[in-house]
Amino acid sequence: MPVHIVETRQLRYRYAKTQAGWILDGLNVYVQPGETVLLCGASGSGKSTLLRTFNGLIPHFYGGRLEGTVRVAGCLTASRSVPQLFDKVAMVFQNPDSQLFNATVEHEIAFGLESLGLPRNEIRRRIRQTCQTVKIAHLLGQSPQQLSGGEKQLVAIAAVLALKPRLIVLDEPYANLDPAGVRRIRRTLAAVHRQSISVLISEHRLACSVPDAARMLVLHAGRVVLEGSPQQVLTRHLEAFGLESPPAVKFSRRLGIRPPALDIAALAEAAGAGLHRLAPALPAGVPAAAIGKPLLSAAGLCFEYQRRPAVKHVSFVLNRGECLAVVGANGAGKTTLLKLLNGLLAPSRGRIRFQGQDLGRMKASQRARHIGTAFQNPDSQFFKSTVREEIEVAPRVLGCYDPTWLQHLVDRFQLEAFVDHPPYRLSGGEKKRVAFAAALAARPEILLVDEPTAGQDARFRRALGKMLGELCATGRAIIMVTHDLSFAEQYAHRWLVMARGEAIAAGPAHRVMENAEVMARAGLEATDVFQLRRLVQEHAGA
Amino acid sequence: MLDPRTHLVLAIVAGIFTAVVPRITATAAIWLLLLVGVAACGRIRAYLRWLRLAGSMALFFGAVTWWAADFGAAALAAVKLATLATVFFLFFAVTAPEDLANALVKSGLPYSAAFVFRTALQFVPILARKAGDVLDAQRARGLPMEPGWSALRHYPAFFLPLLVQMFQLAEELAEAMEARGFGRPGRTFLKNYRLTWRDWLAIGIGLLALILWIGITVNNRRLPGL
Numbered sequence: 001m002p003v004h005i006v007e008t009r010q011l012r013y014r015y016a017k018t019q020a021g022w023i024l025d026g027l028n029v030y031v032q033p034g035e036t037v038l039l040c041g042a043s044g045s046g047k048s049t050l051l052r053t054f055n056g057l058i059p060h061f062y063g064g065r066l067e068g069t070v071r072v073a074g075c076l077t078a079s080r081s082v083p084q085l086f087d088k089v090a091m092v093f094q095n096p097d098s099q100l101f102n103a104t105v106e107h108e109i110a111f112g113l114e115s116l117g118l119p120r121n122e123i124r125r126r127i128r129q130t131c132q133t134v135k136i137a138h139l140l141g142q143s144p145q146q147l148s149g150g151e152k153q154l155v156a157i158a159a160v161l162a163l164k165p166r167l168i169v170l171d172e173p174y175a176n177l178d179p180a181g182v183r184r185i186r187r188t189l190a191a192v193h194r195q196s197i198s199v200l201i202s203e204h205r206l207a208c209s210v211p212d213a214a215r216m217l218v219l220h221a222g223r224v225v226l227e228g229s230p231q232q233v234l235t236r237h238l239e240a241f242g243l244e245s246p247p248a249v250k251f252s253r254r255l256g257i258r259p260p261a262l263d264i265a266a267l268a269e270a271a272g273a274g275l276h277r278l279a280p281a282l283p284a285g286v287p288a289a290a291i292g293k294p295l296l297s298a299a300g301l302c303f304e305y306q307r308r309p310a311v312k313h314v315s316f317v318l319n320r321g322e323c324l325a326v327v328g329a330n331g332a333g334k335t336t337l338l339k340l341l342n343g344l345l346a347p348s349r350g351r352i353r354f355q356g357q358d359l360g361r362m363k364a365s366q367r368a369r370h371i372g373t374a375f376q377n378p379d380s381q382f383f384k385s386t387v388r389e390e391i392e393v394a395p396r397v398l399g400c401y402d403p404t405w406l407q408h409l410v411d412r413f414q415l416e417a418f419v420d421h422p423p424y425r426l427s428g429g430e431k432k433r434v435a436f437a438a439a440l441a442a443r444p445e446i447l448l449v450d451e452p453t454a455g456q457d458a459r460f461r462r463a464l465g466k467m468l469g470e471l472c473a474t475g476r477a478i479i480m481v482t483h484d485l486s487f488a489e490q491y492a493h494r495w496l497v498m499a500r501g502e503a504i505a506a507g508p509a510h511r512v513m514e515n516a517e518v519m520a521r522a523g524l525e526a527t528d529v530f531q532l533r534r535l536v537q538e539h540a541g542a
Numbered sequence: 543m544l545d546p547r548t549h550l551v552l553a554i555v556a557g558i559f560t561a562v563v564p565r566i567t568a569t570a571a572i573w574l575l576l577l578v579g580v581a582a583c584g585r586i587r588a589y590l591r592w593l594r595l596a597g598s599m600a601l602f603f604g605a606v607t608w609w610a611a612d613f614g615a616a617a618l619a620a621v622k623l624a625t626l627a628t629v630f631f632l633f634f635a636v637t638a639p640e641d642l643a644n645a646l647v648k649s650g651l652p653y654s655a656a657f658v659f660r661t662a663l664q665f666v667p668i669l670a671r672k673a674g675d676v677l678d679a680q681r682a683r684g685l686p687m688e689p690g691w692s693a694l695r696h697y698p699a700f701f702l703p704l705l706v707q708m709f710q711l712a713e714e715l716a717e718a719m720e721a722r723g724f725g726r727p728g729r730t731f732l733k734n735y736r737l738t739w740r741d742w743l744a745i746g747i748g749l750l751a752l753i754l755w756i757g758i759t760v761n762n763r764r765l766p767g768l
Contacts (some may be wrong), residue, residue, distance in 0.1 A: 011686055046601050055680075055721055057717060057720065061720055062715075082720045082721060083720070083723045083724070083725055083726035084724075084726075085720055086720075086722060087723070090721075091720055091722075093714070093717070095714055097668055097711070098711055098714035098717075098718055099714070099716045099718035101661055101664060101665075101715055101718065101719065102664070103638045103639060103640050103660075104638070104639060104666060107638075107640055107734070110732040111723075112722040112732050113726065114729050114731055114732060115722060115723025116723060116724045116726070116730035117726075117727075117728055117729060117730050119730065120731070120732065120733075120734065123730070123732050124732070127732075145664075145667060145668060160722075169738075230605065245576055273723055339678070342682050343681075343682075344678045344681060344682060362680055362684070363681075363688060364688075365681050365682040365684050365685060365686045365687065365688065366680075366684075368681075368682060368684035368685065372682075372683065373679075373682035373683065375672075375675070375678070375679050375682070377675065379703060380672070380675045380676045380678075380679040380703055380707070381676070381679035381680060381683065381703060381705065381711070382702075382703055382706075383702035383703050384697045385697050393683065393684075393685070393699075394683040394684040394685075395686045397685055397686075398684045406618065424706060432737050438683060439683060441683075442683075443682060472692065496749060503583060507632055541617045
């Protein structure tokens with residue numbers, strides 16, 4: 001019987017000073033040498049907590065009450081400190097900003113090696129070796145904080161890979177990455193796997209993590225509810241546990257293919273001539289029936305950051321009742337465009353008109369009456385002691401307080417259960433809901449949302465999609481900046497594709513994805529559903 | 543290249559000179575000398591950006607001095623402040639905080655103290671970005687946080703989210719450091735920090751110049767009284 005790198009027995013854990021019960025409730029989990037394990041589960045299922053028991057952060061750093069045992073390479077973590085375990089189980093955290101704390105990438109990789117007390121020559125050798133594996137030698141002299149999201153993740157992986165650990169644990173490594181970033185991380189993890197290092201990934205985005213996993217664990221309310229190879233686990237209905245099966249798996253199920261295919265190519269191969277039977281089941285896109293007159297127009301918008309163009313001659317029209325998705329790779333200028341629209345930045349050239357009125361001189365705080373914004377990180381805005389007060393901020397300042405509307409928002413976003421709680425204490429999804437309600441509290445005609453699905457589970461995505469549809473039905477217009485193309489395909493009427501600051505295409509999702517050149521220029525990949533639809537059409541044509 | 547500790551000693555010497563020289567011409571000469579250093583490092587553009595902030599502070603300080611004293615004192619105060627800001631800029635342009643911290647550890651400073659120093663410096667840009675995000679989030683929902691008196695009325699909307707995020711960041715940082723072996727005994731360093739003859743020469747020249755100048759000044763002041 002092989003020695004497990006990590007093994008938990010009847011593991012139970014609850015955080016200190018909280019009323020909540022057991023976050024982990026009787027877990028028996030193991031990781032074998034050289035295997036890649038995918039850990040999934042809805043928000044609050046206990047994934048991040050479990051990861052922190054592997055390297056001893058729980059209980060040594062967090063305190064709380066731990067029952068049962070966690071063994072790393074045969075040693076009990078309860079009797080070892082975190083610095084005694086960190087070279088065996090290395091962890092890549094979700095937030096790159098706080099885990100990269102050195103002035104250069106070289107020092108970042110060296111930090112753990114210095115902690116191990118290695119001689120200088122060995123440190124240099126390992127840095128060289130790691131840079132070859134992760135392919136970041138060109139970044140060595142740069143400050144980690146200046147890098148893109150994908151590059152930061154690579155540096156974080158390099159910093160732990162250099163330690164030559166037995167297991168690398170990654171907490172939602174793909175949460176904030178565009179398709180190119182995800183591809184780079186997946187390639188790097190494949191290289192790590194070739195070095196016989198075990199990898200455990202906790203991730204919501206199943207479509208990009210399932211194909212690399214040898215084994216899957218599904219957590220629900222602190223317990224393992226499903227375990228096995230992806231093919232075994234994905235035959236079950238994950239929706240009951242707040243997850244969403246990848247499209248290839250869903251359609252495999254529909255065609256009765258067992259075990260299910262994990263990606264579209266495998267599905268096409270397994271389905272063979274029967275692929276055309278999927279045609280009626282494929283989603284048809286978002287109907288444009290409710291779209292009304294133009295509400296907002298942008299003409300020739302330009303903006304430069306430190307003399308470098310960030311947005312170049314962007315023009316578009318947003319209609320009443322429409323949801324427009326602004327898509328593109330990280331750094332394409334999407335968020336800058338959002339800030340130009342809500343007045344946080346002033347365009348160097350170009351005009352923005354709202355219902356025919358030029359918004360040129362209107363301050364951001366005045367535009368909030370017409371254009372509400374929900375940013376990616378809701379923590380940047382909370383300062384009141386209850387959710388109710390937080391939602392009331394904008395209408396009170398802007399002089400449009402309407403208790404009936406506010407109660408309507410509380411009901412629509414299902415905030416009633418925690419409306420008197422402090423907003424900081426809520427979960428990530430609950431905070432997002434409060435931020436959406438706050439952005440709509442002054443009854444703006446337009447809602448801007450920045451990366452609304454980043455780091456959120458399937459349950460939240462479904463609820464958000466429904467809510468966006470309802471808002472459009474009331475005649476409001478939505479601009480959604482996102483790198484989540486499958487969400488944008490499901491819920492946006494139109495896409496505006498940005499690449500290097502330019503709007504290079506606009507139109508319904510399927511029209512945009514049909515243009516391979518545009519997708520390549522924007523660094524995007526067609527969604528699984530689109531690829532499948534195309535294959536089905538090809539089969540039908542043949 | 544000189545050791546980071548040598549940079550520190552020279553920066554302190556330049557700072558003392560700037561603070562104690564009584565004439566504006568002498569202060570301007572020090573400033574000019576420092577500017578040559580900035581140009582030699584190829585950091586003129588970054589310096590000009592820095593000067594926009596430091597210069598406006600110097601002008602404000604000068605204006606207050608003018609109001610309290612006279613124009614001569616105000617000009618001297620403004621030039622001194624701008625020169626001190628240049629010393630500060632040049633020091634950090636040529637010294638990475640972690641190199642300085644590691645070198646000081648080699649000289650006996652406790653590692654945890656050095657780490658606090660270097661991390662505080664490194665996280666300034668992150669906190670500045672977070673402060674910008676908070677301002678953006680509040681303005682975007684109607685709070686008049688544009689510079690001016692009205693923004694002062696809404697200061698909790700700026701400080702509270704920033705404070706909470708600072709605590710979150712500190713906690714996440716502590717966790718990430720712990721997970722990379724912070725505090726494990728027997729730490730080594732990637733770089734070798736050693737004071738060479740060049741360092742001793744530079745430190746010697748700097749300290750000698752300072753001692754000579756102090757000696758001459760004290761002597762000149764004594765003479766009339768003799």
